[in-house]
Amino acid sequence: MFEIPVVDERIASIAPGFRAISIHIDATNAETGSVDTNLLAEACNFVSAGGAPWADAHLASWSETYFRFGAKPNRTPCSAQALRKRVEKDGKVPTINPVVDLYNAVSLRYALPVGGENYDAYVGRPRLTIAAGTEVFETVVNGEAIKECPAPGEAIWRDDAGVTCRRWNWRQCSRTRLDALTGRMWFLLESLETMPENALEEAGDMLTDGLSRLMPGCGILKQKLSITPPP
Structure with missing residues (x-):
């Protein structure tokens, strides 16, 4: 059973037009498949050729949103802008593994942040909220595992054990990192009002189609998220 992610109503003051697609995958009994190995390269070429017509406006909206909670997007951009x-700069991004390459291809083609995590490493319900500044974030710096805290007022994803992604979608924690195509996984596609809603739907379809090909027989739970009061 998957816990439905929750978006704190306080996020409305930072990004009133926020909406997302949440995709839970249960690959416990899935078979091993494959996905088009050219997807990532084709997405890079698409960006180099100009990308989606809404791309610049959508990424600019993310930069404005980062400013609103005190982050500096030039130093720590959202994941889509970083890609x-x-x-x-280089005309490409490096291949990591099939599932990461897949969601990076979706992120590039649709100019939106996309992340994938090991859901079995979660403790309790995922939630997008405002940091108090005392939460624990586990990461690796120069090969060394460290723990740090977000800035008070920072937008974060977290669970009951601590921060799972700092500065909204800038950096994932090491604890929930997705490194195997087994068990349960969670993918999230995040958008703002400057991205057409039908494009968000298309991005979600591209990801679920790729995941189905990569893990034939996997269970898929796809849900829309928006700003709602916490339970």
């Missing part, structure tokens, strides 16, 4: 910058 795009790598393509603009």
